[in-house]
Amino acid sequence: xxxxxxxxxxxxxISDNHFNDLFSTDMSAKTxxxxxxxxxxxxxxxxxxxxxxxxxxxxxxxxxxQSNGKTVLIDFFTPPCFMGEMELLDPDSExxxxxxxxxxxxxxxxxxxxxxxxxSDTIFLRHICLYLxxxxxxxxxxxxxxxxxxxxxxxxxFILLTEHNGTYNERHTQVxxxxxxxxxxxxxxxxxxxxxxxxxxxxRHDYQIANREKxxxxxxxxxxxxx
Amino acid sequence: xxxxxxxxxxxxxISDNHFNDLFSTDMSAKTxxxxxxxxxxxxxxxxxxxxxxxxxxxxxxxxxxQSNGKTVLIDFFTPPCFMGEMELLDPDSExxxxxxxxxxxxxxxxxxxxxxxxxSDTIFLRHICLYLxxxxxxxxxxxxxxxxxxxxxxxxxFILLTEHNGTYNERHTQVxxxxxxxxxxxxxxxxxxxxxxxxxxxxRHDYQIANREKxxxxxxxxxxxxx
DNA sequence: TGGTAAGTATGAGAAATCTCACACTTGGAG
DNA sequence: CTCCAAGTGTGAGATTTCTCATACTTACCA
Numbered sequence: 384x385x386x387x388x389x390x391x392x393x394x395x396x397i398s399d400n401h402f403n404d405l406f407s408t409d410m411s412a413k414t415x416x417x418x419x420x421x422x423x424x425x426x427x428x429x430x431x432x433x434x435x436x437x438x439x440x441x442x443x444x445x446x447x448x449q450s451n452g453k454t455v456l457i458d459f460f461t462p463p464c465f466m467g468e469m470e471l472l473d474p475d476s477e478x479x480x481x482x483x484x485x486x487x488x489x490x491x492x493x494x495x496x497x498x499x500x501x502x503s504d505t506i507f508l509r510h511i512c513l514y515l516x517x518x519x520x521x522x523x524x525x526x527x528x529x530x531x532x533x534x535x536x537x538x539x540x541f542i543l544l545t546e547h548n549g550t551y552n553e554r555h556t557q558v559x560x561x562x563x564x565x566x567x568x569x570x571x572x573x574x575x576x577x578x579x580x581x582x583x584x585x586x587r588h589d590y591q592i593a594n595r596e597k598x599x600x601x602x603x604x605x606x607x608x609x610x
Numbered sequence: 611x612x613x614x615x616x617x618x619x620x621x622x623x624i625s626d627n628h629f630n631d632l633f634s635t636d637m638s639a640k641t642x643x644x645x646x647x648x649x650x651x652x653x654x655x656x657x658x659x660x661x662x663x664x665x666x667x668x669x670x671x672x673x674x675x676q677s678n679g680k681t682v683l684i685d686f687f688t689p690p691c692f693m694g695e696m697e698l699l700d701p702d703s704e705x706x707x708x709x710x711x712x713x714x715x716x717x718x719x720x721x722x723x724x725x726x727x728x729x730s731d732t733i734f735l736r737h738i739c740l741y742l743x744x745x746x747x748x749x750x751x752x753x754x755x756x757x758x759x760x761x762x763x764x765x766x767x768f769i770l771l772t773e774h775n776g777t778y779n780e781r782h783t784q785v786x787x788x789x790x791x792x793x794x795x796x797x798x799x800x801x802x803x804x805x806x807x808x809x810x811x812x813x814r815h816d817y818q819i820a821n822r823e824k825x826x827x828x829x830x831x832x833x834x835x836x837x
Numbered sequence: 838t839g840g841t842a843a844g845t846a847t848g849a850g851a852a853a854t855c856t857c858a859c860a861c862t863t864g865g866a867g
Numbered sequence: 868c869t870c871c872a873a874g875t876g877t878g879a880g881a882t883t884t885c886t887c888a889t890a891c892t893t894a895c896c897a
Contacts, residue, residue, distance in 0.1 A: 447751070458750050469743050472736065476743075508735035509699065515742035516696050516703075519749065523685050524674070526753035530790025533855095533883070556844060563757020568884050570846065587845070587892085760853070760885095783874060795854050797876065814862080814875075 384423060387416040393490075396439050400463055402490050405437075407506040410492065417491045419483040421547055426467060426481040434491035435501065436466040441487030444545070446480040456561035459484075459544055464518075468511055471498060485547050532604070534564050534572050540602035542582075542592070551582070551590045611650060614643040620717075623666050627690055629717050632664075634733040637719065644718045646710040648774055653694060653708040661718035662728065663693040668714030671772070673707040681707065683788035686771055691745075695738055698725060712774050759832055761791050761799050767829030769809075769819070778809070778817040 387393070393416040396402070403409055417434065419425050425443060426432045438460055445458045457479070460466060469476045471494055492501070501507050529537060541562060542551045559569040573590070576582045581597050582590040592598065614620075620643040623629070630636055644661065646652050652670060653659045665687055672685045684706070687693060696703045698721055719728070728734050756764060768789060769778045786796040800817070803809045808824050809817040819825065 455754075457754065468739075469747070472739050472743055502736060503732050505730050505732055505735060508732060508739060509729060511739050512695075512699050512735060512742060515739060515746060516699055519742060519746045520696070522746065522750060522753070526749070526756075527682075527684065527788065527790065529753075530757070535883095554844075555846095561754065563754065564883095565885050566845090567847085567886080571884085574847095762853095781874075782876095791853095792855050793875090794856080794877090798854085801876095 384417060384419050384425070387418050387488075389416065392416065396488070396490060400437070400439050400490070402437065405507055405510045406501075407504050410497075413492060413497060415491045415493070417489045419487045419489070421483055421485050423483050424480060425483055425487065425489075426470075426479065428480050431494075432467040432470055433494060434467060434489070435471050435494055435497075437490040438462045438464050438466060439488050439490055442484040442544070442547075443487055444482055444484055446482065447477075456557045458522075465511065465514060467494070468515075470494070471501065472511075484545055534562065534568060535575075536601050536604060537562055538569070538572055538576070539581075539598040542590075543595075543598055543602055546592060549592045549595075550585075551592065552588050611644060611646050611652070614645050614715075616643065619643065623715065623717060627664070627666050627717070629664065632734055632737045633728075634731050637724075640719060640724060642718045642720070644716045646714045646716070648710055648712050650710050651707060652710060652714065652716075653697075653706065655707050658721075659694040659697055660721060661694060661716070662698050662721055662724075664717040665689045665691050665693060666715050666717055669711040669771070669774075670714055671709055671711055673709065674704075681784075683784045686711075692738065692741060694721070695742075697721070698728065699738075711772055755832065761789065761795060762802075763828050763832055764789055765796070765799055765803070766808075766825040767832050769817075770822075770825055770829055773819060776819045776822075777812075778819065779815050 393414065394411070396416070397411055397414065402414065403411060415434070417436070419441075421441075425436065439462050441462070443460045443466070444456060445460065447455045447457045460481075466481055466489075541553075541558065545551065545553050555569055555573075556566060559566040562569065573582070577584055577590070579594075579597075581592070581594045583593045584590055620641065621638070623643070624638055624641065629641065630638060642661070644663070646668075648668075652663060666689050668689070670687045670693070671683060672687065673681045674684045687708075693708055693716075768785065772778065772780050782796055782800075783793060786793040789796065800809070804811055804817070806821075806824075808819070808821045810820045811817055
């Protein structure tokens with residue numbers, strides 16, 4: 384995690400993402416530009432994050448740290464979205480981890496400094512409410528729809544979501560758990576993708592996307608709104 | 611939908627559910643007690659609800675009205691929970707329907723009268739935020755877990771959730787869609803439940819629960835937190 | 838340096854679930 | 868009253884996915 388001291392870029396991102404509309408006062412001066420490289424942690428395990436993050440570029444994933452020490456893949460994030468809002472709102476919330484899939488750029492506000500101000504800012508709170516309400520509505524619909532699809536389709540979508548520079552290299556065990564299928568079946572379908580030339584296996588852990596169009600075709604039915 | 615003029619019951623429900631803690635000022639006097647009978651509509655199709663509801667007793671279900679006129683079962687609600695908060699927050703939100711499964715009791719605040727006040731009440735907004743954030747977190751975990759269970763287990767949980775006085779009578783077509791399985795398979799499992807004596811079929815549309823313990827055993831693995 | 842846990846890998850048979858085809862019932866709309 | 872759409876019901880074969888068993892590899896720790 385690194386602060387980026389590029390005032391011009393910061394201002395442009397703030398304006399591109401209408402960041403100031405989220406608050407009742409101009410937060411530009413208080414906002415920091417932060418980058419996290421692919422694979423880096425944005426929020427670590429049990430550590431309370433120091434910032435409220437607003438993702439403007441990149442992809443990230445959310446883990447849940449279970450009591451037994453295991454971690455479970457929970458959800459994915461793409462811009463624009465908040466991260467760390469749960470910690471801002473609820474000091475007693477459970478620990479979890481947030482990790483960058485691609486290089487990520489954030490507009491970030493130091494929590495300890497501005498927590499009180501943010502929690503008293505009705506415009507900000509309304510935006511968070513709306514964000515959460517919409518996210519919830521979307522997730523419920525997506526979850527309901529997802530059940531109807533075969534692992535072929537869901538895996539294609541998953542690969543495209545988590546791929547980085549054309550390379551897919553998630554842990555099979557975690558993915559199987561996240562997609563709700565057996566490890567065995569995941570490997571079958573992965574092998575089938577290689578067979579059919581959609582992926583090429585490199586070494587033990589990396590798969591290179593060889594036919595992105597086909598993967599997109601497979602996954603397209605999931606993303607599209609029903610007519 | 612009926613207003614209930616029972617001041618004593620209202621005060622008791624307000625106190626039992628710590629309703630006043632949700633706001634920065636005492637809303638008791640402004641709160642109405644509203645009941646909706648089983649099967650009745652709490653929020654109808656495209657009609658903007660007149661109240662912000664807080665469910666304190668009963669069960670309800672949420673439908674999504676699609677553009678083609680069809681309706682899709684989306685989610686279920688049990689106390690305590692808000693209903694209509696989306697409409698309060700976002701005047702442009704999509705239409706949907708909320709229907710009572712059992713007789714429901716609500717603490718309700720007229721939206722047109724108190725919308726501005728509520729949207730300026732940081733305590734209330736924080737509670738809504740927290741409610742939404744926790745609901746979201748729970749739903750994501752549940753959805754992820756649900757995939758791992760067989761229709762046997764999910765259907766058992768679903769029957770217990772939607773049952774009313776020991777009778778289950780949801781539309782098969784909707785349930786199949788909601789649970790993400792084919793109509794055919796749903797009927798298979800339902801028939802198996804009857805075979806095994808968990809349910810008894812009455813007429814064409816009603817199933818009576820004949821072995822609640824067994825259904826609870828089947829569904830228990832879903833609800834329990836992982837250790 | 839060896840042991841152990843976690844991840845990767847594959848086969849074979851079983852269970853869950855789907856698709857398709859077809860028939861019957863029911864409740865409105867005209 | 869008739870027709871039609873939607874819901875209900877059932878059979879048979881195909882596909883998806885699971886379970887279990889069994890190896891091999893890798894990382895890490897004592």
